[in-house]
Amino acid sequence: MAAEVLTTPYYRVNVLTGTRAARVVDDPAEAARIVAGAKNPLYVLGPDAVRLSAGDKLLIDYALDIAAARDMPICATAHVKRKLVEYGKKPDSTYDIIEIVHFLKMPDWKGVRGEGQHDLVLFSGVRCDLAERGLSTLKHFAPHLRTFAICRRGHPNADYTVPVTARGDRWTEYLQGLVAALG
Amino acid sequence: MTGGKLKDEVVRTTIRAEDDWEPIGPTPMPSVTDLRNWDLRLLDSYEPFYAPFCDLCCLCTYGKCDLTADRKGACGLDMASQQARMILLKCLMGTAAHGAHARHMVDFLIEKYGPEHPIDLGGQVNVESPIIRTVLGLKPQTLADLRKAVEYVEGEVIHLLSATHTGQEGDHRDFESKAFHAGMIDHVALEAADIAQIVGFGYPTSVADTPLVEIGWGAIDKTRPVIVVIGHNAITSNAIVDYLKEKGLYDKVEVAGICCTALDVTRYASFAKVVGPLSQQRFFLKTGIADVIVTDEQCVLTDIPDLAKQTGSALIACSDKICYGLPNRSEEEVEAVLAHVLEEGEGVLLLDPKKAAEVAVKAALALAPRRDKSLLSTEDAAKLAAKCRGTCELCNQACPNLLTVSVAVNAMRQGDPAPIGRLFLRCIGCGACEQACPHHIPVQRLMQAGAVQEKYKLRSGRGPIHDVEIRKVGSPIVLGTIPGVVLFAGCSNFPEDIDDVAWLAEELARRKYIVTLSGCSAMAAAMRKDAEGKTIYEKYTPEFDAGCIVNVGSCVANAHVVGAAIKIANIFACLPNRANFELMADYILNRVGACGVVWGPYSQKALTIGTGAVRWGIPVVLGPHGSKYSRLFMSKKEHGDWRVMDGRTRQLVDTGEPTPEHMMITVESKERALLTIIKQCFRRNDTPPGRAIKLNSYISVAKQVLNSLPDDLQNFVRTERDIPIVYKREVLAYLKEVGWQPKPTLSLPTVIGTYETRVPIEATVKELPKK
Ligand code: SF4
Numbered sequence: 001m002a003a004e005v006l007t008t009p010y011y012r013v014n015v016l017t018g019t020r021a022a023r024v025v026d027d028p029a030e031a032a033r034i035v036a037g038a039k040n041p042l043y044v045l046g047p048d049a050v051r052l053s054a055g056d057k058l059l060i061d062y063a064l065d066i067a068a069a070r071d072m073p074i075c076a077t078a079h080v081k082r083k084l085v086e087y088g089k090k091p092d093s094t095y096d097i098i099e100i101v102h103f104l105k106m107p108d109w110k111g112v113r114g115e116g117q118h119d120l121v122l123f124s125g126v127r128c129d130l131a132e133r134g135l136s137t138l139k140h141f142a143p144h145l146r147t148f149a150i151c152r153r154g155h156p157n158a159d160y161t162v163p164v165t166a167r168g169d170r171w172t173e174y175l176q177g178l179v180a181a182l183g
Numbered sequence: 184m185t186g187g188k189l190k191d192e193v194v195r196t197t198i199r200a201e202d203d204w205e206p207i208g209p210t211p212m213p214s215v216t217d218l219r220n221w222d223l224r225l226l227d228s229y230e231p232f233y234a235p236f237c238d239l240c241c242l243c244t245y246g247k248c249d250l251t252a253d254r255k256g257a258c259g260l261d262m263a264s265q266q267a268r269m270i271l272l273k274c275l276m277g278t279a280a281h282g283a284h285a286r287h288m289v290d291f292l293i294e295k296y297g298p299e300h301p302i303d304l305g306g307q308v309n310v311e312s313p314i315i316r317t318v319l320g321l322k323p324q325t326l327a328d329l330r331k332a333v334e335y336v337e338g339e340v341i342h343l344l345s346a347t348h349t350g351q352e353g354d355h356r357d358f359e360s361k362a363f364h365a366g367m368i369d370h371v372a373l374e375a376a377d378i379a380q381i382v383g384f385g386y387p388t389s390v391a392d393t394p395l396v397e398i399g400w401g402a403i404d405k406t407r408p409v410i411v412v413i414g415h416n417a418i419t420s421n422a423i424v425d426y427l428k429e430k431g432l433y434d435k436v437e438v439a440g441i442c443c444t445a446l447d448v449t450r451y452a453s454f455a456k457v458v459g460p461l462s463q464q465r466f467f468l469k470t471g472i473a474d475v476i477v478t479d480e481q482c483v484l485t486d487i488p489d490l491a492k493q494t495g496s497a498l499i500a501c502s503d504k505i506c507y508g509l510p511n512r513s514e515e516e517v518e519a520v521l522a523h524v525l526e527e528g529e530g531v532l533l534l535d536p537k538k539a540a541e542v543a544v545k546a547a548l549a550l551a552p553r554r555d556k557s558l559l560s561t562e563d564a565a566k567l568a569a570k571c572r573g574t575c576e577l578c579n580q581a582c583p584n585l586l587t588v589s590v591a592v593n594a595m596r597q598g599d600p601a602p603i604g605r606l607f608l609r610c611i612g613c614g615a616c617e618q619a620c621p622h623h624i625p626v627q628r629l630m631q632a633g634a635v636q637e638k639y640k641l642r643s644g645r646g647p648i649h650d651v652e653i654r655k656v657g658s659p660i661v662l663g664t665i666p667g668v669v670l671f672a673g674c675s676n677f678p679e680d681i682d683d684v685a686w687l688a689e690e691l692a693r694r695k696y697i698v699t700l701s702g703c704s705a706m707a708a709a710m711r712k713d714a715e716g717k718t719i720y721e722k723y724t725p726e727f728d729a730g731c732i733v734n735v736g737s738c739v740a741n742a743h744v745v746g747a748a749i750k751i752a753n754i755f756a757c758l759p760n761r762a763n764f765e766l767m768a769d770y771i772l773n774r775v776g777a778c779g780v781v782w783g784p785y786s787q788k789a790l791t792i793g794t795g796a797v798r799w800g801i802p803v804v805l806g807p808h809g810s811k812y813s814r815l816f817m818s819k820k821e822h823g824d825w826r827v828m829d830g831r832t833r834q835l836v837d838t839g840e841p842t843p844e845h846m847m848i849t850v851e852s853k854e855r856a857l858l859t860i861i862k863q864c865f866r867r868n869d870t871p872p873g874r875a876i877k878l879n880s881y882i883s884v885a886k887q888v889l890n891s892l893p894d895d896l897q898n899f900v901r902t903e904r905d906i907p908i909v910y911k912r913e914v915l916a917y918l919k920e921v922g923w924q925p926k927p928t929l930s931l932p933t934v935i936g937t938y939e940t941r942v943p944i945e946a947t948v949k950e951l952p953k954k
Pocket residue numbers: 240241242243244245246247248255256257258259260349
């Protein structure tokens with residue numbers, strides 16, 4: 001059976017008007033395999049990661065666990081760095097959301113740690129309409145990398161997306177499952 | 184089409200070449216390709232960035248074509264070119280809207296006062312039209328001259344629009360060059376429209392301290408007959424004011440506006456009031472407070488006939504742009520029209536402003552006593568929300584501002600109006616939630632029960648920046664000791680609270696930036712009070728000076744801020760501006776720390792204004808909805824090529840300094856916006872004390888919003904003299920850690936000389952005789 005794709009996410013403003021839609025990754029273990037399979041992944045964090053909670057933690061707490069599990073560099077967009085400073089962490093980049101997308105579409109960019117262009121980019125906490133636009137840029141203009149929207153609202157323009165997850169407890173389970181599977 | 188004897192002759196006649204106010208520069212009345220080299224030079228440093236909103240093209244019957252990734256359409260267009268083509272098309276919608284507005288205004292006033300009616304902007308404004316002077320090479324002296332400027336815009340629009348047809352332009356950079364052209368001529372139209380209305384209606388000019396007027400839906404006295412004027416072209420609204428004055432009724436009838444007509448009618452009569460920006464249009468019309476709705480043009484909801492029917496408001500449409508399918512009763516007698524309006528409840532099209540004014544006032548007087556204008560009570564709102572359990576969330580999913588409508592509606596059901604009151608402050612007024620709700624809960628009506636009926640003070644628009652102000656601030660701006668000039672322009676598609684613009688404006692004003700505002704942004708900025716109940720317009724001096732806050736006026740008044748940047752080059756630096764676009768734009772790009780901000784972008788007009796600003800060398804910062812325009816202009820930051828010429832030594836210098844860093848960027852949060860705006864005001868020309876002042880703001884805001892030094896500080900410190908004293912030790916330690924090296928400084932930075940142009944590099948230093 002062909003993998004399920006997402007054309008109509010939670011926010012209707014992000015409905016796909018096109019033919020290439022994100023593959024829905026239902027199973028956090030599969031999500032972990034995708035992340036683990038990347039050679040030089042990057043995690044892009046937006047301000048909703050420090051505003052929204054998942055269960056009794058902030059979304060950023062899960063994102064940091066996911067990143068830590070694979071020693072993944074972090075790009076802290078908008079004012080996310082403030083929270084990281086509070087946590088005693090230093091982001092690898094503080095390019096803003098559009099800036100990081102701009103660099104990600106350049107095939108020969110050296111990446112946030114100077115180790116070469118990234119091959120997988122995870123996104124969490126970026127305002128959904130803006131994130132969708134950035135994912136569209138990468139879908140069309142960055143054939144050299146894949147994108148994964150770690151967002152309960154779903155993103156058709158990503159290569160991989162979390163399914164639309166209405167229930168908060170399911171979302172927390174997904175994040176916990178992903179962290180656990182990355183071990 | 185450049186050159187050609189015939190064209191040259193037409194141009195020379197149009198601009199009265201024999202007028203010797205300044206020598207004629209290289210590009211009088213430029214055609215589509217005349218400034219192309221400048222555009223391509225800009226695009227070399229600031230690449231177009233596309234974020235397609237739609238992956239398909241359906242513009243011709245070869246399609247639909249799927250342009251995903253590397254595919255091409257049947258005509259050969261790829262995704263980047265298609266995006267750029269749509270951008271050009273959208274920009275042309277904006278240019279056409281402003282151009283038609285200007286044409287209507289100028290023709291109306293010529294009809295009234297004759298073509299020779301003089302352009303006189305008062306004792307403080309000698310350089311009356313910096314944009315028209317620079318672009319056309321014409322110094323307009325009469326309304327007929329303004330008509331020439333509008334005719335030039337009209338002519339260019341045809342060529343540009345033609346390029347969007349299938350089988351025409353095929354390169355995305357050339358489409359962008361054309362979009363720049365559309366933006367630049369848009370500014371010509373803006374300037375012509377505002378100058379015309381200033382001289383035709385006697386709007387304020389040459390005064391800074393314009394009256395404070397009332398704004399807010401709570402400011403409207405619904406016990407009186409209420410006429411609500413909506414749109415951008417105040418001809419009919421001003422006729423209403425005239426009629427009320429003539430009949431001694433101005434203190435008996437409320438005239439309140441939404442969108443820029445509101446700003447312009449308060450420039451005409453300070454007893455008029457402003458309801459608020461576009462985002463509150465649907466909400467307010469649904470309250471039924473308007474006895475009569477008068478629509479003119481632009482940003483007017485297209486379903487007002489339905490809204491008017493629902494509330495029993497009378498509707499008078501006054502523009503040929505928006506006829507709504509209504510019968511045209513312009514030729515009928517007032518009493519006959521009134522009969523249709525009052526007895527049959529018919530909406531009417533009235534293209535005669537005087538007649539429309541009389542009908543509006545008489546209809547309001549007749550209707551007001553019979554209409555029930557009571558607002559929805561908390562109890563009734565709770566009943567209307569009764570079926571919501573807050574669980575289906577279809578409203579949330581439909582909301583283009585990503586708001587959690589369901590929580591507010593569910594609270595309302597339980598009798599708590601506070602959450603829906605907060606929702607009101609973030610709502611952009613689309614009505615999508617109501618359409619999505621399976622129980623047809625009228626969410627926007629519920630807001631009546633929760634929205635605080637507040638009123639605020641707004642300073643009415645003041646029009647052009649005075650020459651004397653330019654003389655005063657020119658030097659500190661160019662040296663950098665006034666850290667920047669920021670214009671908050673455009674619409675009310677705000678990502679979060681409506682008063683965030685006020686927050687941004689105040690953060691900048693207290694750091695001694697010159698803050699200017701226009702349009703819906705100027706209105707929204709009034710909607711925040713401090714502990715003493717004062718708005719920023721009451722707290723800050725309305726002058727074009729450090730730490731001051733100026734409302735220039737409606738959207739067409741944006742021209743005056745671009746004009747101020749040109750005047751710095753022309754009046755302060757004494758560079759000739761006549762038909763000298765590149766010289767002016769190069770000066771602004773390198774030496775005038777100006778930045779445009781559209782925090783709530785929605786319209787095609789805002790896109791074209793912003794695109795025009797970029798051609799002038801003014802960077803633009805957009806709120807998150809701006810990403811849906813689908814195009815930005817981004818540099819490669821520290822990895823880019825930042826070589827420019829030193830105009831005095833004529834050497835190519837690698838500055839290593841990304842300033843201005845981007846020409847159009849979207850940012851997500853207001854905190855990041857503040858940081859970005861400050862950075863976009865850096866210029867290569869900043870002196871060390873100037874750069875130190877700018878960096879002082881940059882560092883202080885980074886500490887405020889990121890709790891650290893900025894991570895790109897090394898890009899903007901050229902020598903140790905640039906480091907602000909208060910942060911010296913900390914910054915030096917940081918620079919050492921990141922391996923910072925000093926960068927060269929220039930005596931006169933310019934990009935003239937780095938691309939093929941008819942402007943000689945000497946022109947960047949040549950000065951006009953001091954006036
Ligand atoms: S204009 Fe070009 S891309 Fe668009 S539908 Fe026609 S052939 Fe296809």
